[in-house]
Amino acid sequence: MRGNKRVRQESAIKRLENTVTLHKASTDLVKRILEDKELTKTSDEIEKIRKKKIERAEATIVNTKANMR
Numbered sequence: 001m002r003g004n005k006r007v008r009q010e011s012a013i014k015r016l017e018n019t020v021t022l023h024k025a026s027t028d029l030v031k032r033i034l035e036d037k038e039l040t041k042t043s044d045e046i047e048k049i050r051k052k053k054i055e056r057a058e059a060t061i062v063n064t065k066a067n068m069r
Contacts, residue, residue, distance in 0.1 A: 006068065009064050009067070009068050010068075012064060013061055013064055013065065016057045016060055016061050016064075017061065019053075019057050020054055020057045020058060020061070023050055023053050023054045023057070024054060027043075027046050027047065027050050029050075030046050030049050030050045030053070031046060034046070
């Protein structure tokens with residue numbers, strides 16, 4: 001069982017790192033998410049959302065890596 005947890009954590013880290021990379025590249029991902037939810041935001045609000053998503057994902061990566069030790 002323990003091996004499965006580690007595999008799941010490692011795949012989550014890879015997925016989150018990919019998400020952070022996409023969010024840092026541009027605001028397209030956030031715009032697409034908002035379109036899927038049929039919401040409209042100003043560019044300032046989109047930038048704020050993007051920064052918050054990056055911050056949360058990076059914190060999750062750090063915490064997950066710390067829990068793997």
